[in-house]
Amino acid sequence: MMRILTASDHALLIEATDLAEAMRFTLVWQHLPGVVECVPGARTVLVRFDPLRVSADALAGVLEAREATTIENEPAIPVRDVVVPVVYDGEDLADVAGMLGVSSEELIGRHVAADWRVAFSGFAPGFGYAVGDDALFDVARRGTPRTRVPTGSVGLAGPFTGVYPRESPGGWQLIGRTDAVMWNIDRDPPALLSPGTRVRFVRAERARLASSEHRDERDAGRCVAPGHAAASATSPRLPMASVEVVRRSLQLLVQDAGRPGYASLGVSPSGAADRTALRDANRAVGNSPKAAVLECVGSATLRFRGAGVAVVTGAEGDIEVTTADGESRAVVHGAPFATADGDELRLEHPARGIRYVIGVRGGVDAASALGSRSSDTLAGLGPAPLGAGDVVAIGRDAVAAVDDLVVPRDLPAAGEVVELEITLGPRDDWFTPTALRALTEQEWLVTPRSDRVGVRLHGEHPLERAIAGELPSEGVVTGGLQVPPDGQPVLFLPDHPLTGGYPIIGALTDRCLHIAGQLPPGARVRFRVV
Numbered sequence: 001m002m003r004i005l006t007a008s009d010h011a012l013l014i015e016a017t018d019l020a021e022a023m024r025f026t027l028v029w030q031h032l033p034g035v036v037e038c039v040p041g042a043r044t045v046l047v048r049f050d051p052l053r054v055s056a057d058a059l060a061g062v063l064e065a066r067e068a069t070t071i072e073n074e075p076a077i078p079v080r081d082v083v084v085p086v087v088y089d090g091e092d093l094a095d096v097a098g099m100l101g102v103s104s105e106e107l108i109g110r111h112v113a114a115d116w117r118v119a120f121s122g123f124a125p126g127f128g129y130a131v132g133d134d135a136l137f138d139v140a141r142r143g144t145p146r147t148r149v150p151t152g153s154v155g156l157a158g159p160f161t162g163v164y165p166r167e168s169p170g171g172w173q174l175i176g177r178t179d180a181v182m183w184n185i186d187r188d189p190p191a192l193l194s195p196g197t198r199v200r201f202v203r204a205e206r207a208r209l210a211s212s213e214h215r216d217e218r219d220a221g222r223c224v225a226p227g228h229a230a231a232s233a234t235s236p237r238l239p240m241a242s243v244e245v246v247r248r249s250l251q252l253l254v255q256d257a258g259r260p261g262y263a264s265l266g267v268s269p270s271g272a273a274d275r276t277a278l279r280d281a282n283r284a285v286g287n288s289p290k291a292a293v294l295e296c297v298g299s300a301t302l303r304f305r306g307a308g309v310a311v312v313t314g315a316e317g318d319i320e321v322t323t324a325d326g327e328s329r330a331v332v333h334g335a336p337f338a339t340a341d342g343d344e345l346r347l348e349h350p351a352r353g354i355r356y357v358i359g360v361r362g363g364v365d366a367a368s369a370l371g372s373r374s375s376d377t378l379a380g381l382g383p384a385p386l387g388a389g390d391v392v393a394i395g396r397d398a399v400a401a402v403d404d405l406v407v408p409r410d411l412p413a414a415g416e417v418v419e420l421e422i423t424l425g426p427r428d429d430w431f432t433p434t435a436l437r438a439l440t441e442q443e444w445l446v447t448p449r450s451d452r453v454g455v456r457l458h459g460e461h462p463l464e465r466a467i468a469g470e471l472p473s474e475g476v477v478t479g480g481l482q483v484p485p486d487g488q489p490v491l492f493l494p495d496h497p498l499t500g501g502y503p504i505i506g507a508l509t510d511r512c513l514h515i516a517g518q519l520p521p522g523a524r525v526r527f528r529v530v
Helices: 019-029 056-065 093-100 104-113 206-210 275-284 433-441 510-516
Strands: 003-008 011-015 035-040 044-049 081-086 116-121 128-131 146-149 153-157 160-163 168-170 173-177 198-203 242-247 251-255 293-297 300-305 308-316 319-322 328-330 337-339 344-347 352-360 391-394 417-424 444-446 454-458 480-482 490-492 504-508 524-529
Touching: 003 056, 003 417, 003 504, 011 056, 019 035, 019 044, 019 116, 044 056, 093 104, 093 173, 104 173, 104 198, 275 293, 275 308, 275 352, 275 510, 300 352, 308 344, 344 352, 417 510, 433 504, 433 524, 504 510
Parallel strands: 081 198, 417 524
Antiparallel strands: 003 011, 011 044, 035 044, 116 128, 116 198, 128 160, 146 168, 153 160, 153 173, 242 300, 242 391, 251 293, 293 352, 300 344, 308 337, 308 352, 319 328, 319 344, 417 504, 444 454, 444 524, 454 490, 480 490, 480 504
């Protein structure tokens, strides 16, 4: 019998008997009223739902009623055959061979000889979880995930093998690398290793791999903002209404409400880290609620071309506009202000929060990927990060009058303590009672090793496991608290992977997610269970 677990206040995790049942549940449930999307895992299905359309209890009842449903005329998953050349020189190769009790050469030979088939997608677009027919391959993940795994790395975790489609964090054991392009948004399907694909790995020599015909496709899935790396302040091709980056910040991205509903492609919703700031900015300048904005970490200087209206929400700090004539004036946080051609907006390092949101009347008109202008930093989807000299056009998403209502917010600063609400689960039973007390009774420091994928936290008392071993990969939610073996949790932000193999002890409530996106290094967090 299936088990239904709480994954957050807007998601349930359903345990299935095996992978085949998880895939069947996904097909049965994905179109139920109130369901946003289903994310299959090795033996689970994560069901994200809209709490305004269906309650968790009501949805659980529907899922239980549909458990025995059979699918008539079930559409067959297209089967393709793909050959992936691999140079087997991964830095974990020898250690993995030792763990499995074989030589490196035998491990390579059996990896090449195995019949692999992609079961599901997750982690990042183009990352396929392939299952083989050789029982040798059941490999523990790394105790502490790497913060940087190179593009094309071939890894092992549990019974799966997979290829990292781009540079990202990861905890898989690396045995080799390939130049085959895993994700190309202009390809059909975009993922080389899509569900149902049969994969044959072949051993390649280093020289042959380096000259792969796929090399030029490596960034084919990356969309670039209009004018990116091609326009300057003196360019005659500047759009009439635009924003130019004069001085870059630590990170300057185009963001909107995100791209939910593409879990089957391995694509996470992404979107603005602070949805409240996105909403406030667009309302202030009269835009559609989903219009694109600029999300800025740290300080920056922007120059406006053409007359318009702008606003700064989110993080709080010193904000100033200098006209083309050299006159300066302070800008009120959250209040829309008129801009003239040549005006420069200077944002100093925030005093509270970490991410400024800059809205412009009409919205930022950047390239779209899968229906969204959001830049997904883990997946490499959407507009590229902006640097000095880059220009983005201003669009026509204005739908209402300018609203000068300034909504006060209480954002955290370094050294301060902020309380965040969480629901426990789905894997709180993997931890000791001591760990559950430590989760809520101690303060957690926000470390500098944080980004849009997740906020890395550090506590004096790591979270102790009650259950050892590996968790089969399963869907995860924004706001989830994933705990690797070192016991120091990672709080997932919008660009998190769709699936993961470390247990989730709890998840932020939906109304606390915007605060998570504004946690600066040095702030401290206390969790309260609701």
